[in-house]
Amino acid sequence: MSIRMNPYLTFDGRSKEAVHFYEKALGGQVLGIMTFGDMPADPNHPVTEEMKDRVMHALLKVGDTELMFSDTFPGMPYQPGGDTVQIAIHPEEEARAREIFSALEDGGQVVMPLQKTDWSPLYGIVKDKFGVTFQVNVPGEQPQQ
Structure with missing residues (x-):
């Protein structure tokens, strides 16, 4: 059985900035950025305007390693x-x-x-x-x- 592990970094609304910073600093390639606003609307879990631009999940490939990112919900402890x-x-x-x-x-x-x-x-x-x-x-x- 094999197992892979990778860092998952969480930010308070700065994930997009961080992904692009590390892309340049480490010579990586952004494979995807999905915001909370990109998700299909769900009336049971509405996304506020403040949440729409926050990153739900992002993936950066650096060499053989993947770095993952997301933002917290506004007001959550960080x-x-x-x-x-x-x-x-x-x-x-x-x-x-x-x-x-x-x-x-x-x-x-x-x-x-x-x-x-x-x-x-x-x-x-x-x-x-x-x-x-x-x-x-x-x-x-x-x-x-």
Whole structure:
């Protein structure tokens, strides 16, 4: 039996902005964005004007990984960011790692600058403008077994 997992990011009305930001920063491809207004009308669950433009589900393909997105309902509790879950990115080239880190840093905050570590020729941590924390890690030489 195989299993796949992927990050699912939730925002308070900023999912469209986030999807396009990550599309550019990570070199991804938007595969779809569906808003609550795109859904068929249901008189039992009416969608307010405020909800129509919020993202019900969006999908961004980055390499072999899929990132999914949605917005909260207006007025629902929302706590951005947090450090309990981080997204690790492993570009093979240092130049690409620097590009990604720089793009994520725009409007965000560097937690640990890109630098050589014991396990990587280039590693750093950045919290982006949406409060999502990324670890950018260029894989180092793997010891021979």
